[in-house]
Amino acid sequence: MGLGDFFAGKGKGLSFELFPPKTDEGVDLLMGTVKELLEFSPDFFTCTYGAGGSTTSRTLQILEQVKATYNIPVASHLTCVGSTVEQLRNYLDSAIRIGTDYIVALRGDPPKGQAEFTQTVGGLRYANELVELIQSEYPQLGIAVAGYPEVHQEAPNAEADLINLKRKVDAGADIIVTQLFYHNEDFFRFVDRCHTIGINIPIVPGILPVTNLAQIQRIASLCKASLPQAFIDRLEHNLTPEWQFQVGVEFAQAQVADLLNHGVPGVHFYVLNKSQATSEVLKAHWYQA
Numbered sequence: 001m002g003l004g005d006f007f008a009g010k011g012k013g014l015s016f017e018l019f020p021p022k023t024d025e026g027v028d029l030l031m032g033t034v035k036e037l038l039e040f041s042p043d044f045f046t047c048t049y050g051a052g053g054s055t056t057s058r059t060l061q062i063l064e065q066v067k068a069t070y071n072i073p074v075a076s077h078l079t080c081v082g083s084t085v086e087q088l089r090n091y092l093d094s095a096i097r098i099g100t101d102y103i104v105a106l107r108g109d110p111p112k113g114q115a116e117f118t119q120t121v122g123g124l125r126y127a128n129e130l131v132e133l134i135q136s137e138y139p140q141l142g143i144a145v146a147g148y149p150e151v152h153q154e155a156p157n158a159e160a161d162l163i164n165l166k167r168k169v170d171a172g173a174d175i176i177v178t179q180l181f182y183h184n185e186d187f188f189r190f191v192d193r194c195h196t197i198g199i200n201i202p203i204v205p206g207i208l209p210v211t212n213l214a215q216i217q218r219i220a221s222l223c224k225a226s227l228p229q230a231f232i233d234r235l236e237h238n239l240t241p242e243w244q245f246q247v248g249v250e251f252a253q254a255q256v257a258d259l260l261n262h263g264v265p266g267v268h269f270y271v272l273n274k275s276q277a278t279s280e281v282l283k284a285h286w287y288q289a
């Protein structure tokens with residue numbers, strides 16, 4: 001099935017994003033999470049790709065295991081960081097060998113300790129170039145790209161960021177998956193602006209249910225997502241894990257319900273390798289909305 005088909009029109013396209021654990025024990029735990037999430041009949045799982053290819057073999061291991069065990073489509077994230085085009089081709093060849101269906105094509109963040117992204121000699125500069133490479137040499141792979149409702153932090157302005165997104169779409173992307181966000185208005189405005197410049201592929205909201213204030217503040221500051229003050233106040237009210245979990249889940253339930261009511265084509269969950277919060281969100285609203 002084509003990647004875009006899962007999210008055609010108003011619907012319930014559903015994907016879950018995993019990251020590669022560091023240990024074999026972590027991999028076993030992750031497979032348990034995957035099994036639990038299958039209850040919601042997701043369309044596919046994705047697995048992230050560490051800075052500079054640091055997780056290459058683990059990413060492929062996870063995807064291979066998920067696909068072989070559960071016979072469900074899988075997508076590998078892939079970044080341009082630290083790789084020549086030849087190395088990117090080698091990765092794509094391996095991904096195809098293990099049965100990868102789709103690629104989330106990214107430029108990637110600068111490696112730790114570096115302030116700016118530097119193009120590897122013989123490598124690629126922007127994600128649109130990676131999309132072009134995949135589209136021309138690996139047309140069997142569906143392609144997702146990243147979009148930023150609050151504007152990518154390096155973009156000079158929202159307009160330039162949107163033009164750059166359009167470049168990725170024109171290069172052959174099938175869907176856009178957004179950076180996590182907590183103000184739905186930002187997402188709706190982003191979708192409107194995309195439509196205005198002629199981006200007509202599905203735009204899938206990326207949702208991270210918060211279960212811990214400190215953790216989300218760290219993640220949100222890394223990717224420059226803003227948190228509603230009332231939500232922070234409620235989380236700060238009581239720092240017990242139970243309260244944090246309950247408040248975070250309630251917020252995500254309301255957020256997803258509102259997105260569905262506005263006709264989004266589906267949802268991509270950043271599950272952070274745990275099923276509980278995402279499951280609670282989906283149990284509450286997925287079946288009824």
Ligand SMILES: Cc1cc2nc3c(=O)[nH]c(=O)nc-3n(C[C@H](O)[C@H](O)[C@H](O)COP(=O)(O)OP(=O)(O)OC[C@H]3O[C@@H](n4cnc5c(N)ncnc54)[C@H](O)[C@@H]3O)c2cc1C
Pocket residue numbers: 047048049050051077078079104105106107108109110125126127128145146147152153154155156160161162164165167168177178179180206
């Ligand atoms: C859904 C999702 C999944 C992610 N998964 C991973 C992952 O697995 N591993 C990881 O390391 N990171 C991941 N990231 C983070 C991502 O790598 C960073 O946000 C990165 O800084 C930008 O990647 P990009 O693909 O959006 O880059 P690009 O689309 O290349 O954009 C990067 C910046 O350059 C600008 N730009 C783009 N093209 C041009 C051009 N032609 N000329 C001038 N400026 C241009 C853009 O406006 C933007 O500011 C993910 C992000 C999202 C939203």
